[in-house]
Amino acid sequence: MSAAALATRQTAALAWRSIITTLRLPQAWFPALFFPLVLMAIFTASFGGAPGNIPGFPPIRGFLDFAVCGAIVQGVLIAGTTAGAAFATDIEHGFFDRLVASPTSRVSILTGRLGASVALGVVQALLFLSIAAIFGARVEGGFWGVVVVVIIAAIFAAAVGGLGVYLAIRTGSGEAVQGMFPLFLALLFFSSAFFPLDTMTGWYHAVAAVNPISYLVESMRDEVLGGATIWTALTGIGIAAGLAAISITASAITLRRRLRVAS
């Protein structure tokens, strides 16, 4: 078997292991589904009167259509943090020692983790869109709209997964990785993920306007609300890919450094 084929097989095996361990632990997947969905429901019920009635909020079919993409991104963030924390716990329990002693390809450690994150991100995006659809939301972009939303969610999941791996190796403590979550939550809230940028004012608007998460969510939202173009889609994909490139590079470097120390 060629080296590339072997790495692919090991990546798949490690990704599968990550997915299985996530699914078997309710505390690993429950928060990533529960919190975004509950918040989406509460926001929809609270801000249902906003579209078309306040300055800066265009008239749209319903607030749920507006809220679903923010929920997907929030879910991906929570899942990524949990996965990062799980990886850190692995490290705490001597994961590296076992790995160094095995002939596993070093690349597949990282790609395995990322593969699992991407797979879970795709499932989350499809699940959230379906639930929103049940309650009356509609993806104006149709089939291709869904595809774009899922692709952006998947790449963003890889970015968050890479960040999780990076933090896990750097801190080596599951608790420390979990402790970073409020920071991610802040990043999400200080963006237009939950409410339109045009309704914000002052410094908050300034922060949200330079927050890449704003444009990531907005490009997904364009697919749901309508008015998406190839350019809006590419903006979202580009931002997600840029974030992923940064975090995966950083995690690859720390991983290599860590493995050199370990061996």
Add this chain to the structure above:
Amino acid sequence: MRAFAVSMGLAGRNLLLVRRVPSVFIPSLVMPLFILVATAGAFHGIGALPEFAGASYLAFTIPMAATMGAGFAGINSGMTLARDLEGGFFDRLQSSPAPRIALIMGPLMAAMARSVFTTTIVFIAGMIGGVWLPGLASTLVIYGFCLLFAAATSCWAIGVALRARTVQAAPIMQLVVFLSVFMSVAYVPVDALHGWLGHVATYNPVTYILTASRSAELTGSIIWSQTWPGLVASAGLLLVLGAWALLPLTRLNDR
């Protein structure tokens, strides 16, 4: 009288711990601030709805953030108690002649003291954002509702701690308080709520607590018709949750 002295001693210890354990202290400080800033900042535009009658959305959010801060203060007491139960420190308290009621009054009073602190933080943040205090009487009313809510949530968390006897029960304590605040009129007035939340909020006591302290914040005066439902809701919560916390106290040495 002795129960009070012992409760004070235990409350003092509880406050000491909050100061000395950064992983407890920082969240209890940052959380209400974050809720205030993130809510008022992200949803600022919603304040233009006619249901707000021109009120500033920051001012509208201050009572909610203060109430959430008080809820966190209550949860913290439950978490400290759970840690004591798990680690064995509670055995020391239990084998002393301290009146049993003091074992929960101590953490409860600590929660109330902390809620004064978090409420003050929220008020200060509000002033930085340009919302001045609503006047002495109204400010005191908001403090009062926060004290009551801290007492109620600490009863809830203490009851969970006494039953579960492990810190792992902390997410349950938090989740219930979170949801009870958010599934009320946390973001908009009751008239602006849509669908299911409109019904849930009507039966949620926190709705009446928020409405009362919001009325004090926004009008700067105490409107009795807005205030008494909040008092009744607080009293009801305290009664039910007080019983929830007291019940396991009688069976402490059963297991």
Add this chain to the structure above:
Amino acid sequence: MSDQAVETQDLVREYKGGVKAVDGVTLNVESGGIFGFLGPNGAGKSTMVRMLTTLLKPTSGTAIVAGYDVAKHPDKVRRRIGVALQDAAIDPYMTGRELLRLQGVLHGLPRAECRARAESLLERVDLVDAADRRVGTYSGGMRRRLDLALSLVHEPVVLFLDEPTTGLDPVSRVTLWEEVRRLNREHGTTVFLTTQYLEEADQLADRVAIIDGGRIVADGSPSELKAQIGFPMLSVVAADGSTPDDVSRVLATFGEIVPGAVDRGAAVRLPGGSKAMADAVRALDEAGVRFAEVDLTEPSLDDVFLASTGRHLGADDDVSE
């Protein structure tokens, strides 16, 4: 107050699932002494202490501590007892002085007295220098000393120490023993001490009860208990060519065989003492039994334990409490 510090009658504690951790214990501990409660891990020592200190309700039976029934008047009991539990549950974020003052408050002492007691106790257990350091920085021995001081804040008449020296180094252990002895001698405090160390019971206690499987299997002063065993024990290890049975057969004619005392040989209680030892060795020779080692030991508490349970103390650590 009666002259009994602890009186129990058929005390039983049954846990869920029907396990009886304490199974019908009747015990009298006189005031003024040091009582050693000896047993292996999981024998029921801690459960017993938790019941006597009002932390656990007895399933049945009665326990009277410092003159009051633990089930009916727990508060009166709590005022009269001091408790230092096994895992020295001390808040790592508080300082020694703060903890001592808090303990005073728990016992309802006035503020000034709390302070005064804290100072004198810190001095007594030699923690003055560490008084304002957080307990998290203390060594094991310092924690136990602080724990002891905490249990003395209200000058209790009965002091319960649950495995006070488990995990301590020998020097710290001896320091703590000294402190317990002094307390008993100078203040007349009755000490109820659980331990899994024979030496500790032997050194400290003037009365010992041995618990195994939730039941008292022996009770008396260390010397009484040893006298019950009576005679010194002769152990003989068989050499190549002879079996433990060969040894045992010969020794049986000199006294009562102690089962399980010697691995590859046999042991016997010698009523004739050291004189009979020479006879026994000669008899082994005459019978053609080959042996490697011969040893004569005075009875110890371990022998008492062995005689009561058929096992050595600490031989079964797999049962955890």
